[in-house]
Amino acid sequence: MDHDATADVNAPHSMGTTIIGVTYNGGVILGADSRTSTGLYVANRASDKITQLTDNVYICRSGSAADSQIVSDYVRYFLHQHTIQLGQPATVKVAANLVRLLSYNNKNMLQTGIIVGGWDKYEGGKIYGVPLGGTIVEQPFAIGGSGSSYLYGFFDQAWKDGMTKDEAEQLVVKAVSLAIARDGASGGVVRTVTINSEGVTRNFYPGDQLPLWHDEVEAHNSLLDILNATNPEPMST
Amino acid sequence: MDTLLSSEGDSQRTQYPYVTGTSVIGIKYKDGILMAADMGGSYGSTIRYKSVERLKQVGKHSLIGASGEISDFQEILKYLDELILHDNMWDDGNSLGPKEVHNYLTRVMYNRRNKFDPLWNSLIIGGVKNGHKYLGSVSMIGVHFEDDHVATGFGNHLARPILREEWREDLTFEEGVKLLEKCMRNLLYRDRSAVNKLQIAKITEEGLTVSQPYSLKTFWNFAAFQNPTVGAEGSWILCLMMFCCTKTCAFVDASFSFIARHGSA
Numbered sequence: 001m002d003h004d005a006t007a008d009v010n011a012p013h014s015m016g017t018t019i020i021g022v023t024y025n026g027g028v029i030l031g032a033d034s035r036t037s038t039g040l041y042v043a044n045r046a047s048d049k050i051t052q053l054t055d056n057v058y059i060c061r062s063g064s065a066a067d068s069q070i071v072s073d074y075v076r077y078f079l080h081q082h083t084i085q086l087g088q089p090a091t092v093k094v095a096a097n098l099v100r101l102l103s104y105n106n107k108n109m110l111q112t113g114i115i116v117g118g119w120d121k122y123e124g125g126k127i128y129g130v131p132l133g134g135t136i137v138e139q140p141f142a143i144g145g146s147g148s149s150y151l152y153g154f155f156d157q158a159w160k161d162g163m164t165k166d167e168a169e170q171l172v173v174k175a176v177s178l179a180i181a182r183d184g185a186s187g188g189v190v191r192t193v194t195i196n197s198e199g200v201t202r203n204f205y206p207g208d209q210l211p212l213w214h215d216e217v218e219a220h221n222s223l224l225d226i227l228n229a230t231n232p233e234p235m236s237t
Numbered sequence: 238m239d240t241l242l243s244s245e246g247d248s249q250r251t252q253y254p255y256v257t258g259t260s261v262i263g264i265k266y267k268d269g270i271l272m273a274a275d276m277g278g279s280y281g282s283t284i285r286y287k288s289v290e291r292l293k294q295v296g297k298h299s300l301i302g303a304s305g306e307i308s309d310f311q312e313i314l315k316y317l318d319e320l321i322l323h324d325n326m327w328d329d330g331n332s333l334g335p336k337e338v339h340n341y342l343t344r345v346m347y348n349r350r351n352k353f354d355p356l357w358n359s360l361i362i363g364g365v366k367n368g369h370k371y372l373g374s375v376s377m378i379g380v381h382f383e384d385d386h387v388a389t390g391f392g393n394h395l396a397r398p399i400l401r402e403e404w405r406e407d408l409t410f411e412e413g414v415k416l417l418e419k420c421m422r423n424l425l426y427r428d429r430s431a432v433n434k435l436q437i438a439k440i441t442e443e444g445l446t447v448s449q450p451y452s453l454k455t456f457w458n459f460a461a462f463q464n465p466t467v468g469a470e471g472s473w474i475l476c477l478m479m480f481c482c483t484k485t486c487a488f489v490d491a492s493f494s495f496i497a498r499h500g501s502a
Contacts, residue, residue, distance in 0.1 A: 103308075104311075104312065108252055131256055131280065132255040133307075135256045135308040149283070
């Protein structure tokens with residue numbers, strides 16, 4: 001009756017995902033969940049979907065894990081050569097356009113949506129979305145992956161221009177956490193990467209420290225802890 | 238073609254669109270061409286992007302508006318960039334006009350269609366050169382024509398009938414804008430992929446301007462909207478109402494034609 005569970009472990013690795021990139025007054029913050037699923041099985045519950053291309057440019061990967069990894073590997077390779085020729089750090093725009101070239105020219109084979117974010121001395125912090133098909137769109141903030149469906153309304157309401165670094169970070173963590181609450185394909189921890197003129201900072205928010213949303217309850221080690229606490233609730237039939 | 242950046246593997250290619258723009262409308266008016274398009278980029282049924290510019294300048298004399306897959310439109314703009322660059326490099330005092338750009342794009346779209354690898358767009362090209370106004374369209378399969386008013390997608394069904402009734406050769410700029418806005422408002426009501434943020438572009442012999450993004454007011458305050466089901470209870474009442482309604486309409490129509498034939502006092 002149940003379909004063969006082992007079929008899941010051989011299904012293509014896909015990152016049902018929530019990925020986010022926001023600009024703030026001074027740089028960008030990239031955020032993502034950490035679940036990689038093959039069918040219904042969680043192949044990796046602590047993946048890192050925020051990948052470095054250069055010192056100042058990172059990307060968030062969604063869709064097929066293989067496709068997004070190979071695109072990021074190629075773009076990192078091209079950017080490395082470009083940096084050597086140019087003699088200075090590559091701009092975010094160049095990185096985003098390289099991602100676009102690969103996505104567009106191989107649109108029939110690739111299934112990956114990418115958010116490119118970084119900081120350069122000419123334009124400051126910038127976020128570019130490169131969805132399926134290879135369109136390139138510069139945006140003040142971008143959301144992607146299967147979990148992003150649940151965040152369009154949230155961002156319409158909560159996004160403000162000119163946020164501080166801390167405001168933007170809180171917004172990103174809250175948003176990924178809300179998406180994880182409703183999207184079965186997103187989960188695990190929330191990772192963020194902040195990029196500005198001073199450099200790059202990675203942050204890690206473990207799954208058990210995220211806020212609780214509607215109809216979620218506090219975690220305990222055991223029922224026994226609840227029973228042994230003063231004025232325990234009687235067990236109901 | 239750089240083999241690292243693209244693959245030679247696909248011999249059978251018909252793609253499907255991912256991020257799409259909806260209708261574009263274009264009209265000729267007294268001094269040149271007016272074009273309108275909203276700024277939406279839809280991802281299936283989700284309205285994903287709301288600031289996509291779908292009207293762009295091409296060289297000195299032309300304006301292009303696109304609907305369909307946005308990534309393919311971005312690629313077309315790169316082709317046109319190269320076309321204009323080479324035209325300028327001749328440095329011979331000539332420059333490509335809208336008719337030439339239209340023809341170039343027709344060849345590009347048709348040849349891609351023949352390879353089963355279309356650019357998934359419907360394009361509108363308009364412009365003025367040496368006093369001649371030109372307005373044409375090309376589809377993703379290479380169907381092309383020119384006319385006094387053109388539209389893509391839903392615009393063909395909703396906007397063109399309005400234009401057929403109300404377009405005139407000597408429209409002023411203000412009349413033209415009002416006419417386009419009437420069409421765009423109609424599209425906003427009836428096209429699911431429309432968004433309420435649009436741009437209108439004007440091109441004349443003097444030059445081109447694309448307006449800042451703006452939104453249109455919409456009208457919902459009708460009695461029939463507030464109480465749409467009044468009189469619906471009981472089918473005989475509905476029939477009676479419809480009977481009265483059609484009889485009234487017929488009476489009104491008849492009165493008008495009577496007056497028209499015999500003149501009123």
